[in-house]
Amino acid sequence: MSEFFAMGGYAWYVWGSYGVTFFCLFAEIFLLLKRSREAKE
Amino acid sequence: MRWFWYASPQTFFPLAGTIARWSGIAAAVLALVGLYIGFFVAPTDAQQGEAYRIIFIHVPAAWMSMFIYVVMAFWAGLGLALNTRLSGMMASALAPTGALFTFIALWTGALWGRPTWGTYWVWGDARLMSELILLFLYFGFMALHAAIEDPRRADRAAGLLALVGVVNVPIIYWSVKWWNTLHQGASVSLTAAPKMAATMLTGMLVMALAFWMYSIAAAMLRVRCIIRERGA
Numbered sequence: 616m617s618e619f620f621a622m623g624g625y626a627w628y629v630w631g632s633y634g635v636t637f638f639c640l641f642a643e644i645f646l647l648l649k650r651s652r653e654a655k656e
Numbered sequence: 657m658r659w660f661w662y663a664s665p666q667t668f669f670p671l672a673g674t675i676a677r678w679s680g681i682a683a684a685v686l687a688l689v690g691l692y693i694g695f696f697v698a699p700t701d702a703q704q705g706e707a708y709r710i711i712f713i714h715v716p717a718a719w720m721s722m723f724i725y726v727v728m729a730f731w732a733g734l735g736l737a738l739n740t741r742l743s744g745m746m747a748s749a750l751a752p753t754g755a756l757f758t759f760i761a762l763w764t765g766a767l768w769g770r771p772t773w774g775t776y777w778v779w780g781d782a783r784l785m786s787e788l789i790l791l792f793l794y795f796g797f798m799a800l801h802a803a804i805e806d807p808r809r810a811d812r813a814a815g816l817l818a819l820v821g822v823v824n825v826p827i828i829y830w831s832v833k834w835w836n837t838l839h840q841g842a843s844v845s846l847t848a849a850p851k852m853a854a855t856m857l858t859g860m861l862v863m864a865l866a867f868w869m870y871s872i873a874a875a876m877l878r879v880r881c882i883i884r885e886r887g888a
Contacts, residue, residue: 625706628710635760654884
């Protein structure tokens with residue numbers, strides 16, 4: 616398991632990429648749902 | 657399909673909601689499958705080790721950044737030609753998602769470049785520069801649109817910018833061929849056999865489909881906000 620997270624020594628590069636990507640995508644959807652609720656009012 | 661029926665924002669509104677829901681579900685399922693293939697099925701790369709696993713998001717994000725721009729320019733052009741209200745709204749709905757994928761392509765490219773090329777960024781690489789220009793084109797579109805108060809005039813002005821900027825997309829695509837700078841050539845192209853293992857290619861294509869579905873969902877959610885905000 617820890618071997619998996621170590622990514623052969625490339626942990627920062629791999630998880631830095633995936634982390635930022637999925638954070639951005641979830642943030643966009645969250646903000647859109649919020650904007651949608653506000654627009655309804 | 658009654659296309660012109662759906663050209664009206666009011667009638668398109670509920671349809672956009674249905675499309676957003678189903679493409680959102682499809683995006684989640686495809687992303688889970690793509691991540692599973694990318695991390696557990698695809699083998700370690702002989703040259704790049706585990707660092708290559710970044711390409712499962714880098715390449716699809718870069719494709720989406722260009723593709724969304726073309727679709728945005730298409731809607732902008734349609735709006736300028738036919739003066740339909742929904743076209744400008746669609747262009748505005750796509751811009752932030754396109755900018756997001758451009759940023760993701762640049763960010764993941766930097767994190768892939770560091771272990772592979774030995775540097776996060778090179779000024780003067782044709783691929784990197786043209787992709788950065790794409791980001792600025794998206795920002796320019798959004799800034800110009802936001803700066804003009806009347807939404808329909810904003811649609812036209814920003815639409816013109818989107819159309820002019822579309823010349824940058826083929827430049828990005830062929831930059832690795834035209835200028836032999838640091839970024840390598842295409843591993844996957846429409847005209848040649850892919851230069852990678854079949855499982856790697858499958859993982860990348862599934863992630864590309866996931867990003868595609870995600871983009872549709874995000875654009876549909878945003879166009880609904882825009883329709884409501886403009887009181888159409």
